[in-house]
Amino acid sequence: MNEFDFIAALRSLPLHPGAQDLRDDAAVIEIGGEALVVTHDAIAEGVHYRAGTDPADIAWKLVAVNLSDLAAKAAEPIGVLIGATLIAGSERFVRGLREVLEAYGVKLLGGDTIAHSGPATFGCTAIGRATVRPVPARTGARAGDALYVTGTIGAAMLGFEAGEGAAYLRPRPRLAEGWALGGHVHAMMDVSDGLLLDARRMAEASGCTAAIELGAVPFAEGVSDRLAAARWGDDYELLFAAPEGAALPIPATRVGAMLQKGREPLLLDGKSPPGRLGYEHR
């Protein structure tokens, strides 16, 4: 069973209404007149980071990718729970955890440790409070919306290829941008698995076709293979759909538009892009 089939099977289980059919970055729990946003991401040695990576960077990335999911929901972090393999270098792991928690003003809520052989695995659950209602989701984009990204695309790829690179190991979740954008967007998500793949996901969730113009994408300085960068994840910028011509509260780059749903959920320069769109477990 691959990831796709596994998640399809999970959809047959009793789902919380806020789980949005497991098609979003995070779930929303309504409680006491507030909306809580919860998300869980796991990472493994040899899959999400190379063996030998500084445990401080592992801890940063683990928390940052979850905070990025909160950013995409315009949620303010409350805290995180951490599940951690006990590894050599746990001191460095704690150091990185301190750095990322302090950088974003996030608190540790709890967690669990496990001592086991084989590649280390780590999980993080991030819990935040929604700052706007409705909470932004992947759904909600409309034909005629413009599509935007914050920041640049491709820095993480360059960092990975260089065998270092803060952009790859220390992503910066766009929390402030997410809060600012919350009331302005029809749909929002973070770019974790590749701009093209994530744009397609938003289009599918919204019942539209996303049309991306490669020439409009703000690639990071040094990117030569633009198509590869558009397929690469880990940048953790925000991708959002907003009314064409709307005034935006923060800088962002228009990379395309949402169209009426057509035969293809994603068009790149007017055509269906060849090959893989991004990072998918198989």
Place this chain on the structure above:
Amino acid sequence: MNEFDFIAALRSLPLHPGAQDLRDDAAVIEIGGEALVVTHDAIAEGVHYRAGTDPADIAWKLVAVNLSDLAAKAAEPIGVLIGATLIAGSERFVRGLREVLEAYGVKLLGGDTIAHSGPATFGCTAIGRATVRPVPARTGARAGDALYVTGTIGAAMLGFEAGEGAAYLRPRPRLAEGWALGGHVHAMMDVSDGLLLDARRMAEASGCTAAIELGAVPFAEGVSDRLAAARWGDDYELLFAAPEGAALPIPATRVGAMLQKGREPLLLDGKSPPGRLGYEHR
């Protein structure tokens, strides 16, 4: 760095006030006039279950141990997030997940999957709503309280030794008992790592000495080594401190009392017990 040192290091991080200094089963988040209870436990092949275990049992145990932490807080489950290694037999994992979710009326909120080599690991975050205030904790027991456990102790050990056993693989979190007890206890926790160890933890958290009488412990039928059973975890019964002589809303067995804090945090039949008290990662 062993688990003890790792958790000590984590205590130096910015902690959420509801994290109770990482000394409890779960954290409490106050939001919108409600109290949310959150907990995360992780399990690994070869540590928490044997290689070759039916993945349906793994899923059950994963969720059940987290629901047990909610039970100890008298919390009503809202949902769970699951982090799962993709394994052969994922269909059975989903089956077990369905069984445990349906058995306790719990909803799936989301999660993440990872495909990696080596022993499988699984994480679960359970989120619940407090049914009583203050939310029961390990702290709060007072000298003069009686100590009680629900159910019996040792069934999980017998099941493990027999290489099967629903008691070991399919623990039954005491949710209904926890809700009933919530307003009656001074302190409560689940017995996950061994009655003696967990009683000591409650005593330390409460600033008392716990005095357990081995002859009073309601051991499961078939237990011959009572001391071993008192040191064995995985029973997931509730251990609680309540005023001596108080009327209890459910059946429970008095196993001892809380005393003024003495030289030892735990006494077994009046003496400091020899050797390990229960299951601790090293």
